Amino acid sequence: MSQKATATATPAKQPAAFRGSAWFKLVWIVPVAILLVLVIVVGAQLFRATESGLNFLTTYPGEAHLPEWAPVGFPAWLAWQHGINALLMVFVIKSGWQIRTTQRPALYFTRNNKGIVRTKRAPKKISINLWLHIATDTLWVLNGIVFYVLIFVTAQWTRIVPISWDVMPNAISAGIQYASLNWPTEDGWVNYNSLQLLTYFAIVFIVAPLSIITGLRMSPSWPSNTTRLNKAFPIEAARAMHFPLMLAFTGFIVLHIALVLATGALRNLNHMYAANDATNWLVFWIFVASVVVMAGAWLALRPMTLRVIASTMGNVTRN
Ligand code: HEM
Numbered sequence: 001m002s003q004k005a006t007a008t009a010t011p012a013k014q015p016a017a018f019r020g021s022a023w024f025k026l027v028w029i030v031p032v033a034i035l036l037v038l039v040i041v042v043g044a045q046l047f048r049a050t051e052s053g054l055n056f057l058t059t060y061p062g063e064a065h066l067p068e069w070a071p072v073g074f075p076a077w078l079a080w081q082h083g084i085n086a087l088l089m090v091f092v093i094k095s096g097w098q099i100r101t102t103q104r105p106a107l108y109f110t111r112n113n114k115g116i117v118r119t120k121r122a123p124k125k126i127s128i129n130l131w132l133h134i135a136t137d138t139l140w141v142l143n144g145i146v147f148y149v150l151i152f153v154t155a156q157w158t159r160i161v162p163i164s165w166d167v168m169p170n171a172i173s174a175g176i177q178y179a180s181l182n183w184p185t186e187d188g189w190v191n192y193n194s195l196q197l198l199t200y201f202a203i204v205f206i207v208a209p210l211s212i213i214t215g216l217r218m219s220p221s222w223p224s225n226t227t228r229l230n231k232a233f234p235i236e237a238a239r240a241m242h243f244p245l246m247l248a249f250t251g252f253i254v255l256h257i258a259l260v261l262a263t264g265a266l267r268n269l270n271h272m273y274a275a276n277d278a279t280n281w282l283v284f285w286i287f288v289a290s291v292v293v294m295a296g297a298w299l300a301l302r303p304m305t306l307r308v309i310a311s312t313m314g315n316v317t318r319n
C-alpha cells in the first residue's frame with residue numbers, strides 16, 4: 001500500500017480503534033460515576049430532611065461513646081510511631097511496587113550467613129528490591145509491635161477498637177453526613193467518628209496483619225517442608241492477596257491525608273505532629289518538611305544507593 005493510501009485509511013480506522021481501547025470505557029464510566037455521586041448526595045440530603053432521618057441522626061450523631069477511662073488526646077510516643085510508620089511505608093510500598101514491575105533487577109543480594117540471622121541452609125540470592133522490601137518490612141513490623149503493646153498498656157486502644165454495637169449505626173450516620181456534604185463535627189482529639197474508628201481498626205488490625213501473613217508466606221525463608229500448612233495456605237493464595245492489600249493501604253493513605261487536610265488541617269496536624277490540640281503554624285511546616293523527606297526517600301531509593309547499605313549486610317552482585 002502506498003504511503004498516501006495509508007494516510008487516508010488511518011483517520012477512518014481511528015474511531016473503531018478508540019471504541020475498542022480501554023479509554024473508551026472511561027467515556028462510559030465518567031458520566032455514570034457523576035450520576036451515581038449525584039444520586040448519593042441528593043439521596044443523603046433528602047434523607048436528612050425527613051423526620052425519621054432527623055431522628056436517626058439525633059439518636060446516632062456519628063460517634064459512639066467512649067468509656068470514662070478512655071484517654072483524651074495523643075501521647076508523644078503515638079505521634080512518633082505514627083510518623084515512623086508513615087516514613088517506613090514509603091520504603092515498603094516503593095520496594096513492593098518495584099518487585100511487581102521490574103522484569104530484570106539491576107542488582108541481586110545474598111545475605112551473609114553470620115551475625116544474628118544464621119541458618120543451616122545457604123541463603124538464597126534475591127533481587128535488591130526484595131532485599132529492601134524485607135529489610136524495611138522488618139523495621140515496620142517492629143514499629144507495629146511497639147504500637148500494639150503501647151496502645152493496650154495505655155488504654156489508647158479504646159480510640160481505634162469498636163467496643164460497642166453503637167459503632168455500627170453511628171458509622172452509617174457519619175457516612176450519611178459525609179454523603180450529604182454536611183460533614184460530621186470533627187473532634188479527633190477526644191473521639192474519632194465511628195466511620196473513622198472502623199477504618200483505623202481495619203487498617204491496624206486487619207489489613208496490616210494480613211499483609212504480614214501473606215508476605216511471610218511468599219518470603220524466601222518460609223519453610224518449604226511444612227506440607228500441611230503449605231497446602232492449607234498455598235503461596236498462590238498469598239500472592240493473590242498481597243497486591244490488593246497494598247492497594248487497600250494506598251487507597252486508605254490517600255483518603256486519610258485528604259480528610260486530615262480537609263477537616264481542620266492545622267488542628268489535626270498539631271494532634272499528630274506535636275501531640276497537642278493547638279493550631280500552631282510551625283507544626284504545618286514540620287509536616288511539609290516530613291513530606292519533603294518522604295518524597296526524597298522515594299526518589300533516592302535506586303539500586304545504586306541501595307547497594308551501599310545492602311553491602312553491609314551481604315553480597316551485592318550484578319547477576
Ligand atoms: C503524611 C502522612 C500522614 C498524615 C499527615 C497523617 C495524619 C494523621 C492525623 C492528623 C491523625 C489524627 C486524626 C485526628 O486527630 O482526627 C492520624 C491518625 C491516624 N493515622 Fe495518619 N497520617 C499520615 C499517614 C498515615 C499512614 C501512612 C498510616 C497507616 C497506613 C496512618 C494511620 C493512622 C492511624 C491508624 C491513625 C489513628 C491513630 C490512633 O489514634 O491510634 N496515617 N493521622
Ligand code: HEM
Nearest residue numbers: 092093096097099100137211212215216218219243246249
Ligand atoms: C512483614 C510484612 C511483609 C512481608 C514479609 C512481605 C514480603 C513480600 C515478598 C516476599 C514479596 C515478593 C513476592 C514474590 O516474590 O512474588 C512481596 C511483594 C510485594 N509486597 Fe510485600 N511484604 C510485606 C508487607 C507489605 C506491605 C505492608 C505492602 C504494601 C503496603 C507490600 C507490598 C508488596 C507488593 C506491592 C509486592 C509485589 C506483589 C506482586 O508482584 O504482585 N508488602 N512482599
